[in-house]
Amino acid sequence: MALLDLQDIDFAYAGQPPVLRGASLQMRAGERLAISGDNGAGKSTLLRLIVGLLRPTRGTVTAFGRPRLHERDFHEVRRRAGYVFQDPDDQLFCPTVAEDIAFGPLNLGLGRAQASEIVTRVLDQLGIAPLRARITHHLSGGEKRLVSLACVLAMEPDILLLDEPTNALDTTNVERLTEILQGLPQAIVLVTHDPQFRTRIAPGGLRIEDGRLIDAS
Ligand SMILES: Nc1ncnc2c1ncn2[C@@H]1O[C@H](COP(=O)(O)OP(=O)(O)OP(=O)(O)O)[C@@H](O)[C@H]1O
Numbered sequence: 641m642a643l644l645d646l647q648d649i650d651f652a653y654a655g656q657p658p659v660l661r662g663a664s665l666q667m668r669a670g671e672r673l674a675i676s677g678d679n680g681a682g683k684s685t686l687l688r689l690i691v692g693l694l695r696p697t698r699g700t701v702t703a704f705g706r707p708r709l710h711e712r713d714f715h716e717v718r719r720r721a722g723y724v725f726q727d728p729d730d731q732l733f734c735p736t737v738a739e740d741i742a743f744g745p746l747n748l749g750l751g752r753a754q755a756s757e758i759v760t761r762v763l764d765q766l767g768i769a770p771l772r773a774r775i776t777h778h779l780s781g782g783e784k785r786l787v788s789l790a791c792v793l794a795m796e797p798d799i800l801l802l803d804e805p806t807n808a809l810d811t812t813n814v815e816r817l818t819e820i821l822q823g824l825p826q827a828i829v830l831v832t833h834d835p836q837f838r839t840r841i842a843p844g845g846l847r848i849e850d851g852r853l854i855d856a857s
Pocket residue numbers: 653654656659677678679680681682683684685686
């Protein structure tokens with residue numbers, strides 16, 4: 641079964657020319673796929689369509705074996721597809737790092753103690769345990785990005801949707817992130833402008849050109 645199956649997607653923002661025109665992609669469990677394309681080509685738009693933050697004007701989004709049409713269909717998709725936004729300030733909204741990471745698990749109905757264990761685990765996994773009690777708003781750009789990833793990993797998603805995850809990271813943290821992602825079992829859709837990072841995470845790739853996804857490998 642494909643985790644994701646997008647068929648012939650058209651999309652335009654209101655009053656704008658089309659961004660996507662007949663875009664299709666399939667992803668299977670554990671697969672890694674890089675999406676490249678010029679600035680404004682529609683990469684972030686494609687990720688938003690996958691999780692239902694936007695709806696196509698034509699074409700179908702099938703995720704985890706089911707067609708997804710209505711808002712209620714996308715609740716499960718957002719739980720199982722961990723989306724790390726391009727801008728961490730769109731992702732982080734709690735006063736402290738620990739609260740931000742615990743938010744998703746608590747929302748799923750886990751108890752305080754269990755959520756706290758998850759916070760410890762993902763902070764350790766990303767090597768950012770000292771950030772636990774920090775005020776999110778005061779973190780550096782790179783720290784925020786790692787905390788965004790921690791929030792998503794805390795939900796144990798089946799697939800990660802990563803929008804420019806190396807933005808604002810120094811060389812050491814890019815290296816650490818590369819090793820972490822290489823070691824994860826999840827499928828990954830990776831949007832990045834960094835060719836070296838792309839090659840190490842997702843050798844196979846697609847490129848958005850004129851609204852279509854074409855083979856870039
Ligand atoms: N909310 C919006 N309303 C109107 N137009 C938008 C909106 N969001 C994005 N766009 C436009 O849609 C096009 C695709 O944007 P998108 O953010 O998907 O590109 P991208 O490939 O992710 O670009 P980048 O590499 O610069 O991040 C761009 O021309 C952008 O200006």
